[in-house]
Amino acid sequence: MSRLQVVSGKGGTGKTTVAAALALALATEGKRTLLVEVEGRQGIAQLFETEALPYEERKIAVAPGGGEVFALAIDAERALLDYLQMFYKLGSAGRALKKLGAIDFATTVAPGVRDVLLTGKACEAVRRRDKQGRYAYDHVVMDAPPTGRITRFLNVNDEVAGLAKIGPIHNQAQAVMRVLKSPETAVHLVTLLEEMPVQETADGVAELREADLPAGKVIVNMVRPHILDEEAVRNAATAGRRKDIARSLTGAGVSRAAGLVGPLLEQAAEHAQRVELEREQRAVLRALELPTYELPLLSEGVDLAGLYQLATELRKLGVNGENG
Helix, strand or coil: CCCEEEEEECCCCCHHHHHHHHHHHHCCCCCEEEEEECCCCCHHHHHCCCCCCCCCCEEEEECCCCCEEEEEECCHHHHHHHHHHHHHCCCHHHHHHHHHCHHHHHHHCCCCHHHHHHHHHHHHHHHCECCCCCECCCEEEEECCCHHHHHHHHHHHHHHHHHCCCHHHHHHHHHHHHHHCCCCEEEEEEECCCHHHHHHHHHHHHHHHHCCCCEEEEEEEEECCCCCCHHHHHHHHCHHHHHHHHHHHHHCCCCCHHHHHHHHHHHHHHHHHHHHHHHHHHHHHHCCCCCEEEEECCCCCCCHHHHHHHHHHHHHHCCCCCCC
């Protein structure tokens, strides 16, 4: 099973929520999961109803069965200081570079450096072992940039390795790509059953495959239940059925029932149109030939309890099985 689970998706699809629920689902039965944020939005802290995450690995939740979820908000500047200390032993000289503004230059101007640092930190957590030789974390879940940027974000180390032919930067970039392009990694894409998110998901899968990055699962979020299909609406719209509906409403104690039949049928027709649209989008997703999970829309919104509910749904779907 992949140990680095990267979660991406079009903005508004709930990718951070899915990443957090996935981390909880993977941490069951005593396992340890690290949930990594790379965009600096503190979305994980908000979901888990805790204070802003520092640049350190901090336990934020206990999963069913006693597992633990840790979280880390990666700061590119601090990651660069770690990098300089790890490979060049700069120590206080690295802090001096920060004062001189060299860190800001490297993380905002130099092409790709920021993404190299962010992916490198996550991959280091994947590879890290304790004194007994066991992995520090069973799984690392990354709340990654949106679908439109995900391939470039993950593949930037390949470019860096090509630019720096030798030395620690080349070696580090190659080590990161060995993780990202291996069975240790799976890149999951979150979508909604709507045309634009589904098309962006299809484009994202194509880009991942072209870059030889491991596409994992498609996770359809906020799926609403089907109440009526088109045939039911057509039957209800006939004159006889309209009268039956009015009688049923009257029998239920609804006053002025006849005036409500038209608006109710309009809503039913809109529901049927949505059902047909979702059917079409599911067909597009099936053509991607990737495992697809569906998570329900939570009517009360996603609070901490809702997050645990989504984690339970993911476990039911088998995310913590051998093929996750």
